[in-house]
Amino acid sequence: MELRFGEKEEQLRAEVRSFLKEQIGGETGGGSQLGSRSDEDFQRAQAFNAALAERGWIAPAWPKEYGGLGASIFEQMVFNEEFGYFGAPDTGTRGFGVGMIGPTLIIHGTEEQKRHYLPKITSGEHIWCQGYSEPGAGSDLASLQTRAVRDGDDFVVNGQKIWTSGGHRANQMFCLVRTDPEAPKHRGISFLLIDDIKNTPGLTIQPLVNMANRHHFNEVFFEDVRVPAKNLVGEENRGWYVGMTLLDFERSGIGTTAAQRRTLEKLTASLREGPEEIRAKYRTKLADFVIANNVGRFLGYRIGYMQSRGEVPNYEASVVKIYQSELGQKIYNFGVNLLGLGGQLMPEEGKAPLGGDLPESYIQAVPSSIYSGTNEIQRNIIATRGLGLPRG
Numbered sequence: 001m002e003l004r005f006g007e008k009e010e011q012l013r014a015e016v017r018s019f020l021k022e023q024i025g026g027e028t029g030g031g032s033q034l035g036s037r038s039d040e041d042f043q044r045a046q047a048f049n050a051a052l053a054e055r056g057w058i059a060p061a062w063p064k065e066y067g068g069l070g071a072s073i074f075e076q077m078v079f080n081e082e083f084g085y086f087g088a089p090d091t092g093t094r095g096f097g098v099g100m101i102g103p104t105l106i107i108h109g110t111e112e113q114k115r116h117y118l119p120k121i122t123s124g125e126h127i128w129c130q131g132y133s134e135p136g137a138g139s140d141l142a143s144l145q146t147r148a149v150r151d152g153d154d155f156v157v158n159g160q161k162i163w164t165s166g167g168h169r170a171n172q173m174f175c176l177v178r179t180d181p182e183a184p185k186h187r188g189i190s191f192l193l194i195d196d197i198k199n200t201p202g203l204t205i206q207p208l209v210n211m212a213n214r215h216h217f218n219e220v221f222f223e224d225v226r227v228p229a230k231n232l233v234g235e236e237n238r239g240w241y242v243g244m245t246l247l248d249f250e251r252s253g254i255g256t257t258a259a260q261r262r263t264l265e266k267l268t269a270s271l272r273e274g275p276e277e278i279r280a281k282y283r284t285k286l287a288d289f290v291i292a293n294n295v296g297r298f299l300g301y302r303i304g305y306m307q308s309r310g311e312v313p314n315y316e317a318s319v320v321k322i323y324q325s326e327l328g329q330k331i332y333n334f335g336v337n338l339l340g341l342g343g344q345l346m347p348e349e350g351k352a353p354l355g356g357d358l359p360e361s362y363i364q365a366v367p368s369s370i371y372s373g374t375n376e377i378q379r380n381i382i383a384t385r386g387l388g389l390p391r392g
Protein backbone atom coordinates (compact mmCIF):
# COMPACT_ATOMS: atom_id res chain seq x y z
CA MET A 1 0.00 0.00 0.00
CA GLU A 2 1.26 3.46 -0.85
CA LEU A 3 -0.12 6.26 1.31
CA ARG A 4 0.21 9.72 -0.15
CA PHE A 5 -1.65 12.92 -0.91
CA GLY A 6 -3.08 13.45 -4.41
CA GLU A 7 -1.50 15.55 -7.16
CA LYS A 8 -3.74 18.55 -6.38
CA GLU A 9 -2.64 18.58 -2.71
CA GLU A 10 1.03 18.17 -3.64
CA GLN A 11 0.80 21.14 -6.02
CA LEU A 12 -0.77 23.16 -3.25
CA ARG A 13 1.99 22.01 -0.86
CA ALA A 14 4.69 23.29 -3.25
CA GLU A 15 2.90 26.63 -3.46
CA VAL A 16 2.44 26.93 0.32
CA ARG A 17 6.04 25.88 0.95
CA SER A 18 7.51 28.46 -1.40
CA PHE A 19 5.28 31.14 0.18
CA LEU A 20 6.45 30.16 3.67
CA LYS A 21 10.12 30.11 2.67
CA GLU A 22 9.74 33.58 1.21
CA GLN A 23 7.77 34.94 4.19
CA ILE A 24 9.54 33.44 7.17
CA GLY A 25 12.50 31.51 5.84
CA GLY A 26 11.58 28.67 8.17
CA GLU A 27 13.57 30.12 11.02
CA THR A 28 10.73 30.79 13.45
CA GLY A 29 10.56 28.60 16.53
CA GLY A 30 7.43 27.37 18.30
CA GLY A 31 7.91 29.89 21.10
CA SER A 32 6.73 32.79 19.04
CA GLN A 33 3.18 31.46 18.85
CA LEU A 34 0.74 34.09 20.10
CA GLY A 35 3.57 36.60 20.00
CA SER A 36 4.61 35.51 23.45
CA ARG A 37 8.27 36.32 22.94
CA SER A 38 8.23 40.02 22.20
CA ASP A 39 6.34 42.91 20.63
CA GLU A 40 8.47 42.49 17.49
CA ASP A 41 7.44 38.83 17.22
CA PHE A 42 3.81 39.82 17.56
CA GLN A 43 4.13 42.44 14.82
CA ARG A 44 5.83 39.87 12.61
CA ALA A 45 2.93 37.49 13.23
CA GLN A 46 0.49 40.26 12.29
CA ALA A 47 2.38 40.96 9.05
CA PHE A 48 2.41 37.23 8.29
CA ASN A 49 -1.36 36.97 8.80
CA ALA A 50 -1.86 40.03 6.58
CA ALA A 51 0.10 38.27 3.81
CA LEU A 52 -2.08 35.17 4.30
CA ALA A 53 -5.24 37.29 4.22
CA GLU A 54 -4.24 38.72 0.84
CA ARG A 55 -4.27 35.19 -0.58
CA GLY A 56 -7.45 34.12 1.21
CA TRP A 57 -5.31 31.69 3.24
CA ILE A 58 -6.34 32.68 6.78
CA ALA A 59 -9.25 30.24 6.79
CA PRO A 60 -8.90 28.18 3.60
CA ALA A 61 -11.42 25.54 4.70
CA TRP A 62 -14.25 27.98 5.36
CA PRO A 63 -16.99 28.25 2.77
CA LYS A 64 -16.39 30.98 0.18
CA GLU A 65 -19.33 33.08 1.41
CA TYR A 66 -17.54 33.43 4.77
CA GLY A 67 -14.22 34.48 3.30
CA GLY A 68 -12.59 31.04 2.90
CA LEU A 69 -11.64 29.06 -0.18
CA GLY A 70 -13.86 26.07 0.46
CA ALA A 71 -10.72 23.90 0.70
CA SER A 72 -11.09 20.18 1.39
CA ILE A 73 -9.93 18.57 4.64
CA PHE A 74 -6.87 17.18 2.82
CA GLU A 75 -5.99 20.62 1.46
CA GLN A 76 -6.33 22.08 4.93
CA MET A 77 -4.08 19.34 6.25
CA VAL A 78 -1.45 20.41 3.74
CA PHE A 79 -1.67 24.00 5.02
CA ASN A 80 -1.45 22.90 8.65
CA GLU A 81 1.38 20.47 8.03
CA GLU A 82 3.49 23.07 6.23
CA PHE A 83 2.64 25.81 8.75
CA GLY A 84 3.70 23.48 11.58
CA TYR A 85 6.91 22.46 9.83
CA PHE A 86 7.97 26.06 9.17
CA GLY A 87 6.82 27.34 12.57
CA ALA A 88 4.37 29.84 11.04
CA PRO A 89 3.57 32.46 13.69
CA ASP A 90 0.05 33.40 14.77
CA THR A 91 -1.57 36.22 16.71
CA GLY A 92 -4.75 34.51 17.95
CA THR A 93 -6.45 35.12 14.60
CA ARG A 94 -5.96 31.61 13.24
CA GLY A 95 -5.85 29.54 16.45
CA PHE A 96 -8.76 31.06 18.36
CA GLY A 97 -10.43 32.89 15.46
CA VAL A 98 -10.39 30.30 12.69
CA GLY A 99 -10.05 27.25 14.92
CA MET A 100 -12.68 28.03 17.55
CA ILE A 101 -14.98 31.05 17.40
CA GLY A 102 -15.38 31.12 13.60
CA PRO A 103 -16.76 27.56 13.28
CA THR A 104 -18.90 28.15 16.39
CA LEU A 105 -20.47 31.24 14.78
CA ILE A 106 -20.95 29.45 11.46
CA ILE A 107 -23.08 26.91 13.32
CA HIS A 108 -24.72 28.91 16.14
CA GLY A 109 -24.38 32.58 15.15
CA THR A 110 -27.12 34.85 13.80
CA GLU A 111 -26.79 36.08 10.21
CA GLU A 112 -25.83 39.49 11.60
CA GLN A 113 -23.10 37.99 13.79
CA LYS A 114 -21.69 35.98 10.89
CA ARG A 115 -21.68 38.99 8.57
CA HIS A 116 -20.01 41.17 11.19
CA TYR A 117 -17.40 38.85 12.70
CA LEU A 118 -16.31 36.32 10.09
CA PRO A 119 -14.81 38.79 7.57
CA LYS A 120 -12.87 40.42 10.42
CA ILE A 121 -11.29 37.05 11.14
CA THR A 122 -10.36 36.33 7.54
CA SER A 123 -8.89 39.82 7.19
CA GLY A 124 -6.76 39.33 10.33
CA GLU A 125 -8.31 42.41 11.99
CA HIS A 126 -9.87 40.56 14.92
CA ILE A 127 -7.52 38.80 17.29
CA TRP A 128 -9.49 36.52 19.61
CA CYS A 129 -8.86 35.05 23.02
CA GLN A 130 -10.77 32.39 24.93
CA GLY A 131 -12.36 33.14 28.31
CA TYR A 132 -13.41 29.71 29.56
CA SER A 133 -11.21 28.71 32.57
CA GLU A 134 -11.60 30.25 36.00
CA PRO A 135 -9.61 29.74 39.21
CA GLY A 136 -12.22 27.17 40.33
CA ALA A 137 -13.19 25.79 36.93
CA GLY A 138 -10.74 24.00 34.60
CA SER A 139 -11.39 20.35 33.80
CA ASP A 140 -14.74 20.78 35.53
CA LEU A 141 -15.52 23.80 33.40
CA ALA A 142 -19.26 23.74 34.07
CA SER A 143 -18.52 24.95 37.64
CA LEU A 144 -17.69 28.39 36.26
CA GLN A 145 -18.93 31.33 38.36
CA THR A 146 -18.44 34.48 36.27
CA ARG A 147 -21.90 35.99 36.46
CA ALA A 148 -23.86 37.82 33.75
CA VAL A 149 -27.15 39.53 34.61
CA ARG A 150 -29.50 40.93 31.98
CA ASP A 151 -30.09 44.68 32.33
CA GLY A 152 -32.10 46.23 29.48
CA ASP A 153 -30.22 45.72 26.19
CA ASP A 154 -27.04 44.60 27.96
CA PHE A 155 -25.63 41.86 30.12
CA VAL A 156 -23.64 43.07 33.12
CA VAL A 157 -20.68 40.77 33.77
CA ASN A 158 -18.79 40.30 37.05
CA GLY A 159 -16.13 37.70 37.86
CA GLN A 160 -12.76 36.40 36.72
CA LYS A 161 -11.16 34.30 34.02
CA ILE A 162 -7.67 32.80 34.15
CA TRP A 163 -5.02 31.32 31.82
CA THR A 164 -6.32 33.53 29.00
CA SER A 165 -3.70 32.89 26.32
CA GLY A 166 -2.81 35.97 24.31
CA GLY A 167 -5.41 38.09 26.15
CA HIS A 168 -2.92 40.97 26.20
CA ARG A 169 -2.60 40.83 22.40
CA ALA A 170 -6.26 40.23 21.58
CA ASN A 171 -8.96 42.77 20.79
CA GLN A 172 -11.87 40.30 21.11
CA MET A 173 -12.88 37.65 23.64
CA PHE A 174 -15.43 34.82 23.53
CA CYS A 175 -16.42 33.58 26.95
CA LEU A 176 -18.74 31.43 29.00
CA VAL A 177 -20.70 33.11 31.80
CA ARG A 178 -23.32 31.99 34.30
CA THR A 179 -26.72 33.50 33.57
CA ASP A 180 -28.86 31.25 35.78
CA PRO A 181 -27.25 30.24 39.10
CA GLU A 182 -30.34 28.25 40.15
CA ALA A 183 -30.34 25.88 37.15
CA PRO A 184 -28.33 22.60 37.04
CA LYS A 185 -24.77 23.68 36.32
CA HIS A 186 -24.65 22.86 32.59
CA ARG A 187 -27.99 24.57 31.97
CA GLY A 188 -27.33 28.03 33.40
CA ILE A 189 -24.42 29.04 31.18
CA SER A 190 -24.41 31.46 28.23
CA PHE A 191 -21.88 32.22 25.50
CA LEU A 192 -20.93 35.89 25.04
CA LEU A 193 -18.72 37.84 22.65
CA ILE A 194 -16.91 40.83 24.12
CA ASP A 195 -15.78 43.44 21.60
CA ASP A 196 -12.77 45.70 21.79
CA ILE A 197 -11.59 44.30 25.14
CA LYS A 198 -8.78 46.82 25.52
CA ASN A 199 -11.30 49.67 25.64
CA THR A 200 -14.12 48.05 27.60
CA PRO A 201 -14.81 49.81 30.92
CA GLY A 202 -14.50 47.46 33.93
CA LEU A 203 -12.46 44.83 32.07
CA THR A 204 -8.88 44.47 33.34
CA ILE A 205 -6.19 42.19 31.96
CA GLN A 206 -3.32 41.20 34.28
CA PRO A 207 -0.24 39.32 33.03
CA LEU A 208 0.71 35.81 34.17
CA VAL A 209 4.35 35.09 33.35
CA ASN A 210 5.06 31.40 32.65
CA MET A 211 8.09 29.33 33.62
CA ALA A 212 9.82 30.17 30.33
CA ASN A 213 9.65 33.77 31.57
CA ARG A 214 7.21 34.59 28.77
CA HIS A 215 4.06 36.62 29.11
CA HIS A 216 1.79 34.12 27.37
CA PHE A 217 -1.39 34.08 29.42
CA ASN A 218 -3.38 36.40 31.67
CA GLU A 219 -5.99 36.83 34.33
CA VAL A 220 -9.02 38.80 33.20
CA PHE A 221 -11.26 40.59 35.72
CA PHE A 222 -14.79 41.84 35.05
CA GLU A 223 -16.34 44.55 37.15
CA ASP A 224 -19.79 45.58 35.93
CA VAL A 225 -18.73 45.06 32.32
CA ARG A 226 -21.61 45.86 29.96
CA VAL A 227 -21.94 43.55 26.96
CA PRO A 228 -24.72 44.18 24.42
CA ALA A 229 -27.33 41.40 24.47
CA LYS A 230 -26.92 41.07 20.68
CA ASN A 231 -23.49 39.56 21.46
CA LEU A 232 -25.12 36.46 22.93
CA VAL A 233 -24.40 33.41 20.75
CA GLY A 234 -27.19 30.84 20.69
CA GLU A 235 -29.89 30.87 23.34
CA GLU A 236 -29.50 32.28 26.83
CA ASN A 237 -28.64 29.46 29.30
CA ARG A 238 -27.78 27.08 26.43
CA GLY A 239 -24.23 28.38 26.10
CA TRP A 240 -22.64 25.16 27.34
CA TYR A 241 -23.64 23.41 24.13
CA VAL A 242 -22.45 26.36 22.01
CA GLY A 243 -19.15 26.40 23.90
CA MET A 244 -18.59 22.70 23.34
CA THR A 245 -19.04 22.91 19.56
CA LEU A 246 -15.31 23.28 18.97
CA LEU A 247 -15.98 22.08 15.50
CA ASP A 248 -12.51 22.68 14.23
CA PHE A 249 -12.43 22.01 10.53
CA GLU A 250 -9.32 19.91 10.91
CA ARG A 251 -8.36 18.24 14.15
CA SER A 252 -5.53 15.95 13.17
CA GLY A 253 -2.88 17.94 15.07
CA ILE A 254 -0.70 17.30 12.05
CA GLY A 255 1.02 20.68 12.48
CA THR A 256 2.41 19.52 15.84
CA THR A 257 3.82 16.35 14.29
CA ALA A 258 5.38 18.36 11.47
CA ALA A 259 7.05 20.74 13.95
CA GLN A 260 8.51 17.73 15.77
CA ARG A 261 9.73 16.30 12.46
CA ARG A 262 11.54 19.54 11.69
CA THR A 263 13.27 19.38 15.08
CA LEU A 264 14.30 15.77 14.47
CA GLU A 265 15.75 16.75 11.08
CA LYS A 266 17.77 19.53 12.72
CA LEU A 267 19.02 17.14 15.42
CA THR A 268 19.95 14.57 12.76
CA ALA A 269 22.03 17.18 10.92
CA SER A 270 23.66 18.23 14.16
CA LEU A 271 24.56 14.61 15.03
CA ARG A 272 25.88 13.95 11.54
CA GLU A 273 28.28 16.87 11.78
CA GLY A 274 29.08 16.55 15.50
CA PRO A 275 31.66 14.50 17.42
CA GLU A 276 31.73 10.72 17.06
CA GLU A 277 31.14 9.98 20.77
CA ILE A 278 27.96 12.09 20.85
CA ARG A 279 26.75 10.37 17.71
CA ALA A 280 27.37 6.93 19.20
CA LYS A 281 25.47 7.89 22.36
CA TYR A 282 22.34 9.30 20.72
CA ARG A 283 21.92 7.72 17.29
CA THR A 284 19.61 4.82 18.15
CA LYS A 285 17.44 6.96 20.43
CA LEU A 286 17.10 9.46 17.60
CA ALA A 287 16.01 6.62 15.31
CA ASP A 288 13.35 5.62 17.87
CA PHE A 289 11.97 9.16 17.88
CA VAL A 290 11.82 9.30 14.10
CA ILE A 291 9.76 6.08 14.13
CA ALA A 292 7.47 7.44 16.87
CA ASN A 293 7.06 10.71 14.98
CA ASN A 294 5.92 8.79 11.90
CA VAL A 295 3.39 6.90 14.00
CA GLY A 296 2.08 10.29 15.23
CA ARG A 297 1.84 11.49 11.65
CA PHE A 298 -0.30 8.53 10.60
CA LEU A 299 -2.51 8.82 13.68
CA GLY A 300 -3.11 12.40 12.54
CA TYR A 301 -3.84 11.38 8.95
CA ARG A 302 -6.43 8.94 10.29
CA ILE A 303 -8.34 11.85 11.86
CA GLY A 304 -8.23 13.79 8.59
CA TYR A 305 -9.43 10.71 6.71
CA MET A 306 -12.35 10.26 9.13
CA GLN A 307 -13.33 13.91 8.74
CA SER A 308 -13.11 13.68 4.95
CA ARG A 309 -15.74 10.91 5.18
CA GLY A 310 -18.02 13.08 7.29
CA GLU A 311 -17.24 11.14 10.48
CA VAL A 312 -16.69 13.04 13.73
CA PRO A 313 -13.49 11.96 15.49
CA ASN A 314 -14.09 11.35 19.16
CA TYR A 315 -11.74 9.24 21.29
CA GLU A 316 -9.51 9.06 18.19
CA ALA A 317 -8.73 12.77 18.63
CA SER A 318 -7.90 12.07 22.31
CA VAL A 319 -5.41 9.40 21.22
CA VAL A 320 -3.72 11.94 18.94
CA LYS A 321 -3.68 14.64 21.62
CA ILE A 322 -2.01 12.37 24.20
CA TYR A 323 0.41 10.82 21.75
CA GLN A 324 1.60 14.05 20.17
CA SER A 325 1.89 16.07 23.38
CA GLU A 326 3.79 13.38 25.30
CA LEU A 327 6.04 12.59 22.35
CA GLY A 328 6.85 16.31 21.98
CA GLN A 329 7.86 16.51 25.63
CA LYS A 330 10.22 13.54 25.15
CA ILE A 331 11.70 14.77 21.85
CA TYR A 332 12.47 18.28 23.13
CA ASN A 333 13.93 16.88 26.36
CA PHE A 334 16.11 14.54 24.28
CA GLY A 335 17.20 17.44 22.05
CA VAL A 336 18.23 19.64 24.96
CA ASN A 337 20.37 16.81 26.36
CA LEU A 338 21.88 15.96 22.99
CA LEU A 339 23.07 19.55 22.50
CA GLY A 340 24.91 19.48 25.84
CA LEU A 341 25.23 22.48 28.15
CA GLY A 342 24.76 24.92 25.26
CA GLY A 343 21.44 23.21 24.57
CA GLN A 344 20.00 25.08 27.54
CA LEU A 345 20.55 28.50 25.98
CA MET A 346 17.33 30.29 25.09
CA PRO A 347 16.77 32.07 21.74
CA GLU A 348 17.83 35.44 23.19
CA GLU A 349 21.39 34.11 23.62
CA GLY A 350 23.40 34.79 20.48
CA LYS A 351 25.36 31.53 20.72
CA ALA A 352 22.40 29.25 21.38
CA PRO A 353 22.68 26.11 19.22
CA LEU A 354 19.89 25.73 16.65
CA GLY A 355 18.72 29.25 17.51
CA GLY A 356 17.70 28.23 21.05
CA ASP A 357 14.60 26.47 19.72
CA LEU A 358 15.14 23.32 21.79
CA PRO A 359 14.92 24.69 25.36
CA GLU A 360 12.15 27.04 24.28
CA SER A 361 10.17 24.16 22.76
CA TYR A 362 10.99 21.93 25.73
CA ILE A 363 9.52 24.39 28.21
CA GLN A 364 6.57 25.21 25.97
CA ALA A 365 5.83 21.48 25.61
CA VAL A 366 5.37 20.98 29.35
CA PRO A 367 1.83 22.46 29.47
CA SER A 368 0.80 20.67 26.25
CA SER A 369 -0.48 17.81 28.40
CA ILE A 370 -2.64 20.31 30.34
CA TYR A 371 -4.28 22.63 27.79
CA SER A 372 -7.05 21.62 25.37
CA GLY A 373 -8.32 19.17 28.00
CA THR A 374 -5.69 17.52 30.23
CA ASN A 375 -4.25 14.17 29.21
CA GLU A 376 -5.94 12.55 32.23
CA ILE A 377 -9.30 13.74 30.90
CA GLN A 378 -8.35 12.44 27.42
CA ARG A 379 -7.52 9.05 28.96
CA ASN A 380 -10.96 9.02 30.62
CA ILE A 381 -12.50 9.65 27.19
CA ILE A 382 -10.54 6.78 25.62
CA ALA A 383 -11.47 4.46 28.50
CA THR A 384 -15.20 5.23 28.39
CA ARG A 385 -16.01 6.15 24.78
CA GLY A 386 -13.21 4.24 23.07
CA LEU A 387 -13.02 1.09 25.18
CA GLY A 388 -16.57 1.10 26.53
CA LEU A 389 -15.45 0.85 30.15
CA PRO A 390 -17.81 2.13 32.86
CA ARG A 391 -16.96 5.47 34.53
CA GLY A 392 -14.53 4.78 37.37
Ligand SMILES: Cc1cc2nc3c(=O)[nH]c(=O)nc-3n(C[C@H](O)[C@H](O)[C@H](O)COP(=O)(O)OP(=O)(O)OC[C@H]3O[C@@H](n4cnc5c(N)ncnc54)[C@H](O)[C@@H]3O)c2cc1C
Nearest residue numbers: 130131132133137138139140163164165367370371374376
Ligand atom coordinates in the same frame (compact mmCIF):
# COMPACT_ATOMS: atom_id res chain seq x y z
C1 LIG B 1 -0.47 26.94 28.35
C2 LIG B 1 -1.92 26.98 28.71
C3 LIG B 1 -2.77 27.79 27.99
C4 LIG B 1 -4.12 27.88 28.34
N1 LIG B 1 -4.93 28.74 27.63
C5 LIG B 1 -6.23 28.88 28.00
C6 LIG B 1 -7.06 29.85 27.35
O1 LIG B 1 -6.63 30.57 26.45
N2 LIG B 1 -8.33 30.00 27.79
C7 LIG B 1 -8.86 29.22 28.78
O2 LIG B 1 -10.02 29.39 29.08
N3 LIG B 1 -8.09 28.30 29.43
C8 LIG B 1 -6.78 28.12 29.07
N4 LIG B 1 -5.98 27.22 29.73
C9 LIG B 1 -6.53 26.50 30.88
C10 LIG B 1 -6.76 25.03 30.64
O3 LIG B 1 -7.89 24.82 29.86
C11 LIG B 1 -6.86 24.37 32.03
O4 LIG B 1 -5.59 24.49 32.65
C12 LIG B 1 -7.24 22.92 31.93
O5 LIG B 1 -8.57 22.78 31.50
C13 LIG B 1 -7.08 22.22 33.29
O6 LIG B 1 -7.75 22.90 34.29
P1 LIG B 1 -7.03 23.30 35.65
O7 LIG B 1 -5.73 23.93 35.32
O8 LIG B 1 -8.00 24.07 36.46
O9 LIG B 1 -6.68 21.92 36.37
P2 LIG B 1 -7.71 20.99 37.15
O10 LIG B 1 -8.93 20.76 36.33
O11 LIG B 1 -7.86 21.51 38.53
O12 LIG B 1 -6.90 19.63 37.19
C14 LIG B 1 -5.81 19.39 38.10
C15 LIG B 1 -5.34 17.96 37.86
O13 LIG B 1 -6.40 17.03 38.18
C16 LIG B 1 -6.67 16.19 37.07
N5 LIG B 1 -8.10 15.92 36.96
C17 LIG B 1 -9.12 16.82 37.06
N6 LIG B 1 -10.30 16.21 36.86
C18 LIG B 1 -10.03 14.90 36.62
C19 LIG B 1 -10.83 13.75 36.33
N7 LIG B 1 -12.17 13.84 36.24
N8 LIG B 1 -10.19 12.57 36.12
C20 LIG B 1 -8.83 12.47 36.21
N9 LIG B 1 -8.03 13.53 36.48
C21 LIG B 1 -8.61 14.71 36.68
C22 LIG B 1 -6.21 17.00 35.86
O14 LIG B 1 -5.90 16.17 34.77
C23 LIG B 1 -4.97 17.71 36.40
O15 LIG B 1 -3.86 16.84 36.36
C24 LIG B 1 -4.64 27.10 29.40
C25 LIG B 1 -3.78 26.27 30.12
C26 LIG B 1 -2.44 26.20 29.78
C27 LIG B 1 -1.54 25.31 30.59
